[in-house]
Amino acid sequence: MKQSKIFIPTLREVPAEAESVSHKLLLKAGMIKQNASGIYSYLPTAKRVLNKIEQIVREEMERIDGVEVLMPVLQQAELWKESGRWDAYGPELMRMKDRNSREFSLGPTHEEVVTSLVRDELKSYKRLPITLFQIQTKFRDEKRPRFGLLRGREFIMKDAYSFHANEASLDETYNDMYNAYHKIFTRVGLNFRPVLADSGAIGGDHTHEFMALAEIGEDTIVYSDTSDFAANIEKTEVVYTPNHEHTPIKELEKVETPGVHTAQKLADFLNVTVDKIVKSMIVKVEDEYVMILIRGNHEVNDVKLKSYFKTENIEMANENEILNILGAKPGSIGPVHVDKIKIYADNDVQDINNLAVGANEDGYHYLNANVDRDFNVEAYGDFRFILEGESLPNNLGKAKFAEGIEVGQVFKLGTKYSESMNATFLDEQGKARPLIMGCYGVGVSRTLSAVIEQHHDDRGVIWPKSIAPYDVHLIAINPKQEAQLELADQLYDQLRNHFDVLYDDRKERAGVKFNDADLIGLPVRVMVGKQASEGIVEVKRRDNSESQEVHIDDLQDVLNAFYDAVK
Numbered sequence: 406m407k408q409s410k411i412f413i414p415t416l417r418e419v420p421a422e423a424e425s426v427s428h429k430l431l432l433k434a435g436m437i438k439q440n441a442s443g444i445y446s447y448l449p450t451a452k453r454v455l456n457k458i459e460q461i462v463r464e465e466m467e468r469i470d471g472v473e474v475l476m477p478v479l480q481q482a483e484l485w486k487e488s489g490r491w492d493a494y495g496p497e498l499m500r501m502k503d504r505n506s507r508e509f510s511l512g513p514t515h516e517e518v519v520t521s522l523v524r525d526e527l528k529s530y531k532r533l534p535i536t537l538f539q540i541q542t543k544f545r546d547e548k549r550p551r552f553g554l555l556r557g558r559e560f561i562m563k564d565a566y567s568f569h570a571n572e573a574s575l576d577e578t579y580n581d582m583y584n585a586y587h588k589i590f591t592r593v594g595l596n597f598r599p600v601l602a603d604s605g606a607i608g609g610d611h612t613h614e615f616m617a618l619a620e621i622g623e624d625t626i627v628y629s630d631t632s633d634f635a636a637n638i639e640k641t642e643v644v645y646t647p648n649h650e651h652t653p654i655k656e657l658e659k660v661e662t663p664g665v666h667t668a669q670k671l672a673d674f675l676n677v678t679v680d681k682i683v684k685s686m687i688v689k690v691e692d693e694y695v696m697i698l699i700r701g702n703h704e705v706n707d708v709k710l711k712s713y714f715k716t717e718n719i720e721m722a723n724e725n726e727i728l729n730i731l732g733a734k735p736g737s738i739g740p741v742h743v744d745k746i747k748i749y750a751d752n753d754v755q756d757i758n759n760l761a762v763g764a765n766e767d768g769y770h771y772l773n774a775n776v777d778r779d780f781n782v783e784a785y786g787d788f789r790f791i792l793e794g795e796s797l798p799n800n801l802g803k804a805k806f807a808e809g810i811e812v813g814q815v816f817k818l819g820t821k822y823s824e825s826m827n828a829t830f831l832d833e834q835g836k837a838r839p840l841i842m843g844c845y846g847v848g849v850s851r852t853l854s855a856v857i858e859q860h861h862d863d864r865g866v867i868w869p870k871s872i873a874p875y876d877v878h879l880i881a882i883n884p885k886q887e888a889q890l891e892l893a894d895q896l897y898d899q900l901r902n903h904f905d906v907l908y909d910d911r912k913e914r915a916g917v918k919f920n921d922a923d924l925i926g927l928p929v930r931v932m933v934g935k936q937a938s939e940g941i942v943e944v945k946r947r948d949n950s951e952s953q954e955v956h957i958d959d960l961q962d963v964l965n966a967f968y969d970a971v972k
């Protein structure tokens with residue numbers, strides 16, 4: 406492809422709102438353009454990378470007998486009402502009406518659609534197991550889209566669904582998928598770890614996420630320094646070992662605490678460590694508000710709340726809701742004398758008494774609040790994130806943290822959808838039983854970004870050759886020089902029989918061309934410059950500074966050697 410004909414709007418400066426490296430480089434290298442928040446157009450070089458990632462995914466799915474389909478993006482609400490998920494999701498599920506006022510969602514995932522697709526077909530155990538997959542656009546109305554394609558609202562996913570007559574068959578496909586994902590993420594050049602994860606409201610109880618290691622990653626991986634334990638922090642159980650530091654019960658005392666709105670400030674004000682403070686959070690669980698109590702040095706784990714209350718529809722209450730319920734701002738709320746909403750507490754809250762908590766009056770706190778005397782706790786539970794260094798469950802060592810980008814996930818779904826949607830098959834005894842399902846996703850557009858996060862330098866992307874937009878960047882340094890243009894044109898015709906070639910034939914200054922070539926990040930470069938008249942060109946790698954001047958008679962061999970040497 407000639408660069409004078411393609412569309413790669415590289416930028417000199419990057420818009421300030423781009424925070425992650427991949428977001429900056431996607432914009433600077435002219436790979437994406439934002440249409441709206443979290444919604445992007447993929448420009449030519451990005452589209453070519455997506456094609457290659459999708460092709461790798463397709464190959465590995467078909468290798469384990471996955472069968473490709475393409476389901477609709479618009480999903481009729483009736484299906485989500487059958488599965489009970491129409492009300493289980495909040496504003497993240499984009500909903501709309503057609504011209505006849507029929508309700509639809511923009512598909513965030515396709516369990517309901519695929520189950521409705523097979524329930525009229527897969528009626529006999531003889532047709533099982535079967536795995537259907539698609540590579541398709543998804544929509545999830547994220548509250549805070551950010552980091553470009555890492556957390557978009559519209560994104561490309563490979564989603565696969567498998568159907569089985571028994572658990573053993575599901576286990577087999579789950580393992581096949583697990584291994585196929587290993588191959589996919591290895592082939593696209595990612596440094597990744599599979600981790601135990603929380604299956605959330607999707608159902609089932611066995612799931613692994615595939616995490617690309619990157620500091621920008623929003624997920625925290627908990628791993629062990631002495632075992633092969635690895636889990637998403639959302640899932641990592643906190644082992645509660647009682648360690649009561651109780652002091653003699655004291656009288657409840659209300660104190661004025663001007664300007665004290667955080668646990669740390671209250672701790673400083675009271676001259677105690679922040680773990681002696683108890684924070685109160687108000688959470689809306691579907692339509693009911695509850696209070697969660699947690700020690701000042703811990704954070705509430707929203708996924709553990711969703712798992713405990715068995716719903717995805719959980720949101721932190723906003724300031725107005727808190728004011729309406731408790732009559733005070735978030736920094737001054739607490740459990741004392743609160744009886745119109747239920748109070749839940751993290752296990753570790755049991756270890757201390759005579760608590761310092763908000764007084765439900767702005768600018769005031771209580772000292773010496775004690776459970777049973779001053780407030781009731783509905784239930785204690787594991788509602789927090791584990792801290793680095795704490796013991797892992799089952800003596801698997803101490804928790805260590807790493808950031809990850811979730812690029813894939815495999816689930817054992819069980820019969821959650823087949824039962825609710827009446828998708829049954831006749832077993833060997835002719836008895837109707839619900840299909841057993843698995844589902845498996847790869848974030849295709851997110852994988853593109855994750856690769857950039859792991860493969861770049863300060864000048865631009867360094868594509869692994871398996872998914873680079875092109876193989877070779879051919880640059881005529883000064884096409885106004887007849888000898889250079891002629892030789893470059895000749896090499897373009899020659900090289901494109903062996904490689905995908907991007908040919909920079911533009912009448913731009915050399916500096917612009919080299920900057921753009923570094924940004925675009927193709928594995929190997931052939932530069933036609935001043936020595937064109939002697940038939941000498943320069944071959945250069947993008948991943949290191951290795952380069953070599955070579956006569957065009959030897960170019961093919963040298964270029965093959967350079968290309969083979971690149972990862």
Ligand SMILES: O=C(C[C@@H]1CCCCN1)Cn1cnc2cc(Cl)c(F)cc2c1=O
Nearest residue numbers: 494497498513514545564607844845846
């Ligand atoms: O998508 C999955 C499970 C698997 C992942 C692999 C491919 C098949 N699905 C989980 N999940 C995540 N976010 C969602 C967001 C919305 Cl708004 C929704 F309505 C449903 C879901 C939802 O179900």
Ligand SMILES: [Mg+2]
Nearest residue numbers: 614624637811
């Ligand atoms: Mg996640």
Ligand SMILES: [Mg+2]
Nearest residue numbers: 602614811814
């Ligand atoms: Mg997930």
